[in-house]
Amino acid sequence: MKSLAELEAIRAQMLEKITLRKEDDEGVRIVVGMATCGIAAGARPVLNAFMEEVAKRGLRHVTVSQTGCIGMCRFEPIVEVVEPNKEKVTYIKMTPEKVGRVVAEHIVNGNVVAEYTIGANS
Amino acid sequence: MKELSLHILDIMQNSVAAGADLVEIDIIEDADADILKFTIIDNGKGMSPDMVNSVIDPFTTSRTTRKVGMGIPLLKAAAEAAGGGIELSSEVGVGTAISATFGYSHIDRQPLGDMAETMLGIITSYKNVDFIYLHKVGANEFGFDTREIRAALGGIPFTVPEVMFWLKEFLNENESGLRIDQE
Numbered sequence: 143m144k145s146l147a148e149l150e151a152i153r154a155q156m157l158e159k160i161t162l163r164k165e166d167d168e169g170v171r172i173v174v175g176m177a178t179c180g181i182a183a184g185a186r187p188v189l190n191a192f193m194e195e196v197a198k199r200g201l202r203h204v205t206v207s208q209t210g211c212i213g214m215c216r217f218e219p220i221v222e223v224v225e226p227n228k229e230k231v232t233y234i235k236m237t238p239e240k241v242g243r244v245v246a247e248h249i250v251n252g253n254v255v256a257e258y259t260i261g262a263n264s
Numbered sequence: 265m266k267e268l269s270l271h272i273l274d275i276m277q278n279s280v281a282a283g284a285d286l287v288e289i290d291i292i293e294d295a296d297a298d299i300l301k302f303t304i305i306d307n308g309k310g311m312s313p314d315m316v317n318s319v320i321d322p323f324t325t326s327r328t329t330r331k332v333g334m335g336i337p338l339l340k341a342a343a344e345a346a347g348g349g350i351e352l353s354s355e356v357g358v359g360t361a362i363s364a365t366f367g368y369s370h371i372d373r374q375p376l377g378d379m380a381e382t383m384l385g386i387i388t389s390y391k392n393v394d395f396i397y398l399h400k401v402g403a404n405e406f407g408f409d410t411r412e413i414r415a416a417l418g419g420i421p422f423t424v425p426e427v428m429f430w431l432k433e434f435l436n437e438n439e440s441g442l443r444i445d446q447e
Contacts, residue, residue, distance in 0.1 A: 144433055150416055155426070178334050181277075186273060
């Protein structure tokens with residue numbers, strides 16, 4: 143069973159390896175709607191899938207965060223990708239399965255996955 | 265909501281939205297007493313008695329200026345459908361406590377669901393909010409306090425990959441451990 147003592151080891155290892163990202167870095171934000179409507183529609187596994195995918199790829203300029211009701215409950219789970227100096231992209235009816243493609247194609251390679259966006263589905 | 269853990273997630277989001285920086289979650293599964301009960305206590309801004317009434321039953325209020333959500337009415341309906349109910353107490357400036365009880369063996373009780381994923385999502389999302397968690401299943405229990413985890417990490421955020429994957433395993437192992445070794 144895991145114990146908190148193992149965290150000390152992770153800490154020692156991390157402090158050597160990384161310089162912590164500054165809070166106010168101009169990075170990419172992935173925002174998941176996590177109000178009642180989003181949660182009921184399946185936002186929880188989507189949020190966790192984004193956090194894991196971003197962590198797995200070591201994308202330190204990307205933050206995953208939550209927001210309340212975006213106001214289009216029938217399209218939940220909704221995810222917004224906000225990049226500096228670019229128009230916000232809104233993905234709708236997200237699932238954990240779609241997360242890999244959004245991260246690989248959009249976040250990493252800069253190509254919006256058009257078929258998942260609200261523009262392609264409304 | 266398909267799982268009780270989603271209701272718990274929803275209530276914790278309310279706590280965070282109310283400005284809480286400490287949220288306590290208590291879950292008790294007692295098959296012998298035929299009860300499942302969870303309680304969420306926060307130190308957020310709290311609610312006036314009027315507001316408490318309106319969040320429980322948003323359809324019978326005369327409010328015009330404020331949105332009231334569906335989270336608590338959905339939880340109330342789920343608890344009452346399973347032979348239980350909810351209790352909500354709140355004080356402005358102090359915080360809010362909400363608990364929900366369910367008949368453990370009631371046919372209409374939703375499964376608790378994935379508490380590991382629920383807690384991982386919430387604790388890694390809010391770096392300024394701490395969570396004290398305790399989950400009892402019969403004689404087994406698992407708990408943690410994010411203040412202790414943060415102290416052990418000495419300022420390394422939960423979102424650092426190595427830490428997040430450790431947390432995920434920590435939660436999964438301990439949550440599934442609650443279900444074994446039971447007579």
